[in-house]
Amino acid sequence: MQQELQIAVEAAxxxxxxxxxxxxxxxKSAIHPKEYKDFVTDIDHESESAIMDIISRAFPRDGFLCEESGDREGASGRRWIIDPLDGTLNFxxxxxxxxxxxALEGADGELAAAVIYQPLQEELFTATRGEGAKLNGASISVSDRHDPQHLLIATGIPFKEYHYLDEYVAMxxxxxxxxxxxxxxxxAAIDLAYTACxxxxxxFEYKIFPWDYAAGVLLVREAGGIVTGFDGAHDVFRHHSIIAGNPVTHPMLREKAKKHFTQNLLS
Structure with a gap:
């Protein structure tokens, strides 16, 4: 996976x-409404095109799942999951x-490599399956804090769909x-990268998409953390909800999700 990771870093x-x-x-002319309360900019598109071009030249048989250009199958069975600008509204x-x-998803359906890059801070988070996670080349791990008085928890607040708002606020x-x-x-990519280090x-966040979290999921797992859906499933692509944390905080957040989200929202 070293070549794949190197190409992903170059693209990022x-x-x-x-x-x-x-x-x-x-x-203002470079900002376009995508759907209700959701926007895309010319920079999103330019960034995504640059990433896909670099990866396609190196691995022409691979497919893509991108936030802006959608799903494109590849002959290899592998696919690159890309968010060219996570935090567009912030930008x-x-x-x-x-x-x-x-992130690179292997032909076996498992995440194989991941890069999250914060250009302003020049922070480069990387991971490859079975080889750990790193920040600017130095190994990272999830926190070992477990006392509730010391825990700092990240989340994403619903901004487009509100049918689960009461459950979210209760949690x-x-x-x-x-x-x-x-x-x-x-x-969400930064939230997961920060959890990894x-x-x-x-x-925790309910109702997000693979390009938001795929790279971060591998980072957290390779940093010694646990990531599942709200339903506790390892396959986070099933329901697009995420709980990530260390061996103490993940079960705590999972129990709260079970307590406040009804079964039909968990499954």
């Missing part, structure tokens, strides 16, 4: 340069929290009581 860094070129200077508002997320209140604080950064002790 190229996308980062494209993103930084327009950070703080994005014109639009010049809020300096956004990232590039690239949020419960987590707030059993933690030192909650953060909402606006980029121990900045956050756990993360």
């Amino acid at each position: 860094q190229r996308a980062g340069k494209i993103i930084l070129r327009k950070f703080g200077e994005l014109s 639009i508002h010049s809020f300096p929290v956004f990232s590039v997320s690239i 949020l209140k419960d987590v707030a009581r059993d933690s030192a604080g909650i953060r909402r950064a606006g980029s 121990g900045r956050f002790d756990g993360f």
